[in-house]
Amino acid sequence: AQSVTQLGSHVSVSEGALVLLRCNYSSSVPPYLFWYVQYPNQGLQLLLKYTSAATLVKGINGFEAEFKKSETSFHLTKPSAHMSDAAEYFCAVSSNAGNNRKLIWGLGTSLAVNP
Amino acid sequence: DAGVTQSPTHLIKTRGQHVTLRCSPISGHKSVSWYQQVLGQGPQFIFQYYEKEERGRGNFPDRFSARQFPNYSSELNVNALLLGDSALYLCASSLSGANVLTFGAGSRLTVL
Numbered sequence: 634a635q636s637v638t639q640l641g642s643h644v645s646v647s648e649g650a651l652v653l654l655r656c657n658y659s660s661s662v663p664p665y666l667f668w669y670v671q672y673p674n675q676g677l678q679l680l681l682k683y684t685s686a687a688t689l690v691k692g693i694n695g696f697e698a699e700f701k702k703s704e705t706s707f708h709l710t711k712p713s714a715h716m717s718d719a720a721e722y723f724c725a726v727s728s729n730a731g732n733n734r735k736l737i738w739g740l741g742t743s744l745a746v747n748p
Numbered sequence: 749d750a751g752v753t754q755s756p757t758h759l760i761k762t763r764g765q766h767v768t769l770r771c772s773p774i775s776g777h778k779s780v781s782w783y784q785q786v787l788g789q790g791p792q793f794i795f796q797y798y799e800k801e802e803r804g805r806g807n808f809p810d811r812f813s814a815r816q817f818p819n820y821s822s823e824l825n826v827n828a829l830l831l832g833d834s835a836l837y838l839c840a841s842s843l844s845g846a847n848v849l850t851f852g853a854g855s856r857l858t859v860l
Contacts, residue, residue, distance in 0.1 A: 637790075669851075676752075676838055676851035677791070723790055735781070735804050736849065738790030 635660045635726050639739035647747050652696075652711040654742045656724030659705065664726045666707040667736065668698055671721040680722075683707060694718070719746045750775070752852035754839050760858045761829050769824040769855045773841030779803075780822040781849060782814055783838040791838055797822055798844065826857075834859045 681692025783791035840849035
């Protein structure tokens, strides 16, 4: 069985500060890992994905994440926060085998960016 | 290019009623998945369809059903609505049931 734990339901940073959103996963098979962002009253937008290629993955809007198998982690970072980054962020895991590749989601982390 | 479109965007129903939610995938995408997102939580997988066949079902009661049409659009039906069915229902499409999903903006259902 697969699961995702996002540490910290709410994170607050100052504009220009480092953003670090934590995600740990559990998977009995090699995982695919994703970060999605959800702005208020909108659907989910893919930020980046790990699919067993490079362990450091670069996404949109300056975000990146590093897959660390030994730590079962896939933390999301951005060097300098912008006000527009305020949103809900979700980490998700899926198996990389089989036809039914449903995503298992974390509970989300709400990011607030203070001026 | 049009993204994933869902309708209606908002709706209010009363307990015991029935609801139908609709989803049009990105052109060329043959797989559609449905997720339920209760306020303050992550999405929960409901169904996945590929080439009009059900490929996966989440842990939801039989009151939830779905289908995919020849043009790859999809409907999610929920019967005998309960207060707990109030949620944002998200539709996502992908090329072949693979992992990268593109989501629509969702249909927000309120059950009174």
